[in-house]
Amino acid sequence: MNEQAKKARDIIVNYKGRPLRIMEVCGTHTHEIFKLGLRKLLPENVELISGPGCPVCVTPVGFIDEAIWLALEKGCVITTFGDLIRVPGTEMSLAGARAKGAVVRPVYSPLDAVEMARQNPDEQIVFLAVGFETTTPSACLAAETAKKEGLTNFSLLTANKTMPNAYAALEGSADAFLYPGHVNAITGTSICEDLKDKGVSGVIAGFTASELLTALAVILKNAEKDEPFFVNCYPRVVKPEGNPPAQKLIEKVMEPCDTEWRGLGVIPMSGMKLRDEYADFDARKKYAMPEIKGRPNPACRCGEVLQGKCKPCDCKVFGKVCTPEHPVGACMVSDEGACAAYYQYGGI
Numbered sequence: 001m002n003e004q005a006k007k008a009r010d011i012i013v014n015y016k017g018r019p020l021r022i023m024e025v026c027g028t029h030t031h032e033i034f035k036l037g038l039r040k041l042l043p044e045n046v047e048l049i050s051g052p053g054c055p056v057c058v059t060p061v062g063f064i065d066e067a068i069w070l071a072l073e074k075g076c077v078i079t080t081f082g083d084l085i086r087v088p089g090t091e092m093s094l095a096g097a098r099a100k101g102a103v104v105r106p107v108y109s110p111l112d113a114v115e116m117a118r119q120n121p122d123e124q125i126v127f128l129a130v131g132f133e134t135t136t137p138s139a140c141l142a143a144e145t146a147k148k149e150g151l152t153n154f155s156l157l158t159a160n161k162t163m164p165n166a167y168a169a170l171e172g173s174a175d176a177f178l179y180p181g182h183v184n185a186i187t188g189t190s191i192c193e194d195l196k197d198k199g200v201s202g203v204i205a206g207f208t209a210s211e212l213l214t215a216l217a218v219i220l221k222n223a224e225k226d227e228p229f230f231v232n233c234y235p236r237v238v239k240p241e242g243n244p245p246a247q248k249l250i251e252k253v254m255e256p257c258d259t260e261w262r263g264l265g266v267i268p269m270s271g272m273k274l275r276d277e278y279a280d281f282d283a284r285k286k287y288a289m290p291e292i293k294g295r296p297n298p299a300c301r302c303g304e305v306l307q308g309k310c311k312p313c314d315c316k317v318f319g320k321v322c323t324p325e326h327p328v329g330a331c332m333v334s335d336e337g338a339c340a341a342y343y344q345y346g347g348i
């Protein structure tokens, strides 16, 4: 442990200030904090709660139903990151749809799906574009590449999301946010500065033990002052201006829209959809998709978990009916899901 990390650890274990609820917005933070055993260092009056930063977890049930409709009704080949395949839809997951004839192929990036479209001109390839500011540029690049090449057998089913309005929707749920460093690497720090001006506190955190200890210690130190604060604790990666080329690409290909978040409902202007110039690559338009509304399993409390209103172990089916092998909700499926983290590391 380096000197900075030791100093941060000492600040954390000796904290005697007011009770604090800190929200890990990012699922990777949740998993890293568990894996590194950092929760055990926290005094009793400091609570870590999970937030809505896992892309798979916040993707609503209806999106899975839409993907299944494209596969079974339109015969499209669905390409997606692996996690999404096991997320339950209203009646089945994409894995279940396979048994009914759906073709679902995992890919590592949207450009892999574009390559699949090039190689298989007789197939209609649809990529499931989920995620935040971090992954949206690669979905935009895929649409841009397909447009340039004039591919007619590639499209995106979008559920891309942006964080600023989600933070507003979460107002009051935590005393401070542990902001997701990789999102801010794209957006820059102005979002967090704006939130501070509105009275919302938080720090941008990296992912190593030293970076996480430092971020938590900075929160505890600043909490003593009892006024809103923001500190970028991940300056080696997050620059104030973010990543301008990625921002420019997103701006060119997509535009903001209202979108549904699992558990949080529809948050105005918190999603991204393809601009009209890219309509040929928008699967909903291309296939004249009807409105499809999903119905979440009533036993699943993912929505409350994602807002920090309950812990995974408060859910009655956690670890019993709902396990990583047989997930009932998205938070148990994803590598970044809070329920999966609590299950894997024995969280309480």
Ligand code: SF4
Residues within 6 Å of the ligand: 299, 300, 301, 302, 303, 305, 312, 315, 316, 317, 318, 319, 322, 323, 327, 328, 329, 330, 331, 332, 333, 339
């Ligand atoms: S334990 Fe399973 S059912 Fe309960 S909230 Fe988590 S994912 Fe949903």
